[in-house]
Amino acid sequence: MEKDVSAFLVRLAHERGPRSDQWVGLVMERLREELPGLWQHEDLARRALEETSAHVAAFLDALEHGRDVTEVQAPPAALDVARRFAEAGVPLSTLLRAYRIGHVNMLRLLQEEVTRLTDDQQLANTATIRLIETGFAYVDHNSEQVVAAYQEVRDRRVQHRLMITSEASRRIGTTLDTTRTAEELAEVGADGFADLVTVDLLGSLLQGGEPHPPTEPAAMRRVAQRSTLDGCPDSPVATGQQHAYAPGSAPAEVLATGLPLLLRVSDSDVPPWLAPPDPRRFGFHSVLLLPLYARGTTLGLAQFVRHRTPTPFDDDDLLLAQEITARAAVHLDNARRYTHERTTALALQHSLLPQRPVEQSAVETAAHYLPSGSRAGVGGDWYDVIPLSGGRVALVVGDVVGRGLHAAATMGRLRTAVRAFADIDLMPDELLTHLDDVVIRLQREEAHEDGEISATCLYAVYDPATRLCTLASAGHVPPAVAPPAAGGGTAGTGSTSGSGPVAAGGGPAGTGTTAGRGPADAGATAGGKPADTGTTAGSGPADAGTTVGGGPADAGTTVGAEPPGLPELPIGPPLGLGGLPFETVRWELPEGTLLALYTDGLIQSRTRDLDASLTLLSDTLAQASRASASPNECCERLLAKMLPARPADDVALLVARTRALDPGHVATLDLPSDPAAVSGARRFCADTLGTWGLDELSFTTELIVSELVTNAIRYGKPPILLRLVLDSSLTCEVFDGSSTAPHMRRARTFDEGGRGLLLVAQFAARWGTRPGREGKTIWAEQPLP
Structure with a gap:
């Protein structure tokens, strides 16, 4: 019986082989009915037809030649279709269902062929059973190969997707630039x-x-x-x-x-x-x-x-x-x-920085603010130029720790505080002490999530009459200094500035009075007694290194000649620590000296160490000074030399060239603590204004001087010093040794006093008090006609 079944199946395969295309068509028709979505892929439909034909031919060939179907390799077309299914994203379940449908329909067609070829029911049943067993073995074996081909492609697709996802994570979002992203x-x-x-x-x-x-x-x-x-x-x-x-x-x-x-x-x-x-x-x-x-x-x-x-x-x-x-x-x-x-932070930053050059004659300035090119955000760097009384000017540069709107807003608050303290003429170290208190108070008031507030600041005051620059630093880098080009000024402490203005009639204003210097020692009088031999033109009163009208210098204040390159400056703690002192130094600068005040973003570099950056900064500033470059040109040279195209940190740069006041525009007089000295002060004022061609200001100036000198004699203590300064305005200054500051009060009808400062305020454009280490200076400014 076994031989009869085998021979029967060989005959069935031999007779049906040439007409297998008809069976392929029937199987494909059934697949179209069962899997309509598959035929949306035209390429897959065409390849499926080839695959079905190859499977029918391979199965009939194995039957005809009696081969073991488990050793028959899947047709290449079947493996190719499996790969195409995987590439097209067709689920594996759809592929296996297509195999089941094709298998069932193939067996049904073979069963029909068996009943057509024999009337022997037992042979037909046995042959049908053999065909089912062989068909399942063929489908199982081929399915394994097809699934392996399908999974290989799917694994590659998964790996490719993972690679694309990984590349997206690595390559997208490298900058905070919308277009680049x-x-x-x-x-x-x-x-x-x-x-x-x-x-x-x-x-x-x-x-x-x-x-x-x-x-x-x-x-x-x-x-x-x-x-x-x-x-x-x-x-x-x-x-x-x-x-x-x-x-x-x-x-x-x-x-x-x-x-x-x-x-x-x-x-x-x-x-x-x-x-x-x-x-x-x-x-x-x-x-x-x-x-x-x-x-x-x-x-x-x-x-x-x-x-x-x-x-x-x-x-x-x-x-x-x-x-x-x-x-x-x-x-x-x-x-x-x-x-x-x-x-927004840049707009706020620029709105808080000076918008145009400040009118003053002490220095010629230029400033640049350059925001960082990194993703760190806008910082709190700032600079300022503040005119002070007596023709002096304050140069400020600072840096708030942090980034963004909070840093920019904090910068604006600190800049406002510095201007307020400068308006009351605090000395640099005292100003930084008060500013330190402001930062500490802000720390207490701010929310914790904003982080600790801290800042650095460099505050310098330059007096064109004495050519003294007074500085103090709160954690900030010192300035760079470059001497003027040849012939640009005279260096050295104690250099004379020329004779003073002559009195009316051509005689000297007084042997004790020297133009361009600070008030002489307290022992010198307005009557022309000789000044102390230790007092020199351009110096302060009594103690060496005291500025005009400023009182004796503090014992801890250093006075020196113009420092070359990168001078040493005692750097105090950053603002916000509290309890630690700040130290003031003074330098005498020749006319035409270049000062560069900057934030640390100018000297930070990935390619240079700090010493190399500082050397490059000093050399570049010196070259600009020798070339007599303007402050604006100096800024451009420094930025071009020091910075890359996109600096990593914000940079604030302030360059100033110092000027010296004409010695003939400063007149000083030492006064005794005697009410009779008031008339001498008035005569000195009238003679000096006559020499300067300002006779029309003589009445108001004499009145102002009379009131200020009278207050100093009545309420102050020696030494008493008078100084007249002619610059963009006329300034009258009276120094006395008392630290008690005057204030205006409303005088009653029958009061004999209390109207002096009210009169001064009426006739002067500005007036105020400048405290010193020992004493104070009351000053009043009048506009020139």
Whole structure:
């Protein structure tokens, strides 16, 4: 019986082999009915026909020649179809179901053929059982090979997707620049995933405002795109072009709903928003549309298009694209937020910095503020030039620790505080002490999440009458100093400044009075007695190193000649620590000396150490001074030499060239603590103003001098010193040894006093009190006619 069944099956296979195409057609027809979605892929349908034919031929051949079907290799067409199924994203279950359907229908056709070839019921039954066993063995064996081929491709696709995801994590969001982030998304998408990637952002987002829910038509701008073809000829919109998606179009729907979309297209029905001038040239077949959505806000739209890659996008590709665009959208939103905050902080920073040069004649200045090019954000660097009484000027530079709006706002508060303290003429170390208290108070008032407030500050005061520069530092780098070019000034402590103004009638104003110097010793009188032999022109009273009208110098204050290059400066603690002292130094500077005050961003470098940066800074400033460059040119030279194109930190740079007041425009007089000295002070004032050609100011100036000298004699203590300074205005200064500051009060009807300072305030444009280490100076300014 066994031989009869085997022979019967051989005969069945031999007779049916030439007519197997008919069976293939029947099996394919059944597959079309059972799996209609499979035939959407035309290429897969064609290859499935070849595979079915190969399977029928291989099975009949094994029957005819009596071979073991478990040793028959799957036809190449079957393995190829399995790989195509994997590439197209067709589930493995669909592939195996196709095998089951084909197997069942093949067995049914074979059973019909058995009943046609024999009337022997027992032979037919036995042959049918043998065919079922052989068919299952064939399908099981081939399924293993087909599944292995399918899984190999799927594993490669998974690895490829993981690689794309990893590349997206590594390459997208490397900067906080919106355009660059969009370009990175396009580059990653076009690298082995899509043939064309475009990124459109809402116009409102690019204008610096908050993105709004897209309206129809949505105003978009093509920020970035990348194609496998050079120049993106397959894109209908150029990079940077503004456009709008028509209402009802697929992109407009995606923007409105926030839901991604997978589209199948063909050459004949490419939508207008996708079609270049000649769409048939490219062969578009599938598109992914994904909203750029982050933190509840729609930012734009990304398109992934395939036309050169034959395999269309599938659901797995859509999930991969969603993951990539979700990452990119977060980075785009970060860049948008950073750009908005940076723009706001820069606007605040610039609004808080000086907007135009301050009117003063002590120094010629130029300043530059350069924000950092890094993602750290805008810092709290600032500079300032503050005119002071007596023709002096304060030069300030500081740096608030931290970044962003908080740092910029803190900078504005500290700059305002410095100006307020400068207005009451505090000495540099005292001013920094008060500023330190301000920072400590701000620390107590601020919320903890804002972080600790800290800052550095350098405060310098330059007096053109004495050419003394007084400095103190709170944790800030010292300035760079460059002497003037040859012939630009006279260096050295104790240099004379020439004779003083002559009195009316051509005689000297008094042997004890020297033009250009500070008041003489307390022992010198207005009557012309000789001054102390130790008092020199340009010096302060009594003690060496005391500025005019400023009182004796503090015992801890250093006085020296003009320091070359990078002078040593005692650097106190940063602001905000509290309890630690600040130290003041004084330098005498020749006229034309260049001072460069800067923040540490100027000397920080990845390629140079600190010493090399400081040397380069000093050398560059010295070269600019020798070339008689203007302060603005000095700023440009320093920035060009010291900084890269995108500095890592903010930089504030203030360059000042010192000027010296004409010795003939300063007149001083020592006064005894005697009411009779008031008349001598008035005569001295009238004679000096006559020499200067300011007779029309004589009445008001004599009145001011009379009141100030009378107050100093009545309420102060010796020494009493009078100084007249002619600069952009006329300044009268009276120094006395008492530290008690005067104040205006309302005089009653029958009061004999209390009206002096009221009169001074009426006739002077400005007046005030300048405290010193020992004593005070009361000053009053009048505008020149």
